[in-house]
Amino acid sequence: MKLKTIKDAEVKGKKVLIRVDYNVPLQNGEVMDDTRIVESLPTLQYLLKSGASIIVMSHLGRPKGEVVDDLKMDPVAAKLNELLKIDVKKVDSCIGPEVEEAVSELKAGDVLMLENTRFHKEEKENNKDFAKKLASYADIYVSDAFGTVHRAHASTEGVAHHLDSYAGFLIEKEVEALSPLLEDVPKPFVLLLGGAKIDTKIGVIKAYINKADKILLGGGLANTFVAAQGFDVGQSLYEEDKLDVAREIMLEAEKSGCEIILPGGFIVADEIGDNVLTADMEVTGIEANMKMLDIGVRSLNKFAGILEEAKTIIWNGPVGLYEKKPFERGTRELAEILSEVKGKTYLGGGDTLSALKHFGIKPDKFTHVSTGGGAMLELLEGKKLPGLKVLTS
Numbered sequence: 001m002k003l004k005t006i007k008d009a010e011v012k013g014k015k016v017l018i019r020v021d022y023n024v025p026l027q028n029g030e031v032m033d034d035t036r037i038v039e040s041l042p043t044l045q046y047l048l049k050s051g052a053s054i055i056v057m058s059h060l061g062r063p064k065g066e067v068v069d070d071l072k073m074d075p076v077a078a079k080l081n082e083l084l085k086i087d088v089k090k091v092d093s094c095i096g097p098e099v100e101e102a103v104s105e106l107k108a109g110d111v112l113m114l115e116n117t118r119f120h121k122e123e124k125e126n127n128k129d130f131a132k133k134l135a136s137y138a139d140i141y142v143s144d145a146f147g148t149v150h151r152a153h154a155s156t157e158g159v160a161h162h163l164d165s166y167a168g169f170l171i172e173k174e175v176e177a178l179s180p181l182l183e184d185v186p187k188p189f190v191l192l193l194g195g196a197k198i199d200t201k202i203g204v205i206k207a208y209i210n211k212a213d214k215i216l217l218g219g220g221l222a223n224t225f226v227a228a229q230g231f232d233v234g235q236s237l238y239e240e241d242k243l244d245v246a247r248e249i250m251l252e253a254e255k256s257g258c259e260i261i262l263p264g265g266f267i268v269a270d271e272i273g274d275n276v277l278t279a280d281m282e283v284t285g286i287e288a289n290m291k292m293l294d295i296g297v298r299s300l301n302k303f304a305g306i307l308e309e310a311k312t313i314i315w316n317g318p319v320g321l322y323e324k325k326p327f328e329r330g331t332r333e334l335a336e337i338l339s340e341v342k343g344k345t346y347l348g349g350g351d352t353l354s355a356l357k358h359f360g361i362k363p364d365k366f367t368h369v370s371t372g373g374g375a376m377l378e379l380l381e382g383k384k385l386p387g388l389k390v391l392t393s
């Protein structure tokens with residue numbers, strides 16, 4: 001894949017519309033993890049130094065085409081202001097008269113941030129007129145939104161049909177770091193997947209059955225598979241409508257010789273809290289009032305042994321509710337083990353990044369820590385990603 005990058009573009013005196021992935025965790029109106037913003041700075045700084053003015057756009061969360069006050073970009077703009085040390089002007093929409101006026105006033109070196117693109121349903125529909133409108137504000141389009149390149153949305157794909165389009169340094173860096181895995185994956189190749197939701201990861205698991213030697217599952221994702229095997233999961237989080245798919249995947253894996261390994265035991269509690277009573281229960285012993293909130297210690301040791309032997313490891317998603325002390329052990333110890341194993345380690349996903357930060361584990365301990373979750377997994381699956389395709393020559 002040959003990307004056109006901003007080094008190929010003439011940006012002096014131009015208005016550059018840049019799509020970033022500032023879908024960052026927020027709490028009480030503050031950015032909890034600024035990794036994705038920090039990682040976009042080299043591109044923004046290069047454009048500004050080269051004499052461009054920039055219009056920054058991103059989605060934040062999943063507002064379903066409506067304005068959601070808690071998902072406005074203001075805290076993100078404030079964070080960018082602080083990091084760039086430049087006055088970032090923020091408008092309250094991403095299209096319309098207010099944007100037109102702000103754009104018309106832009107001078108070289110100015111930064112304007114648009115409102116959450118997903119406040120308009122046309123964004124996810126990749127609506128042509130909407131994309132054209134966004135494009136009309138600028139001379140050049142740059143994407144550095146690696147975390148969102150697997151989405152064919154107006155701001156990640158549609159807009160590129162109306163402007164000369166280039167990749168920023170973050171996209172270039174991610175693609176370069178991940179591409180070797182598309183050719184030759186040293187084996188044993190192990191995929192460690194966690195996180196709460198199964199829906200976004202189901203396709204990924206299916207695709208990796210034919211690539212990975214072992215797939216280790218934790219988090220809510222594992223609960224769904226455990227329930228699919230017919231065990232009682234008590235009050236645990238799981239997705240009832242995905243039980244059939246989970247069964248189908250387990251059957252397919254068996255046929256293709258890929259081992260899907262589920263935790264055989266879990267740290268359980270009756271309630272979620274920082275000081276609650278917990279127990280380490282075998283999967284056969286989960287009772288109706290219990291919640292499975294981390295992998296059990298015996299499973300942790302088993303996972304650790306497999307990871308230590310692996311030559312290539314991809315990790316996406318925490319294996320437990322690591323934000324709460326009683327349920328952090330599985331995620332913390334696996335992160336620590338991965339920071340020391342001999343095999344190559346590729347990590348990704350917002351929650352995984354946040355977990356590393358939470359435990360104070362430095363990203364430079366791993367082969368590559370990606371700002372993309374789904375995007376990294378889909379790229380490594382070998383899929384052609386719409387947000388990258390538009391940036392190729």
Ligand code: 3PG
Pocket residue numbers: 021023061062147148151350372373374375
């Ligand atoms: C992410 O955090 O995974 C990206 O920003 C994409 O978000 P999405 O899964 O809501 O499209």
Ligand code: MG
Pocket residue numbers: 200373374
């Ligand atoms: Mg995602």
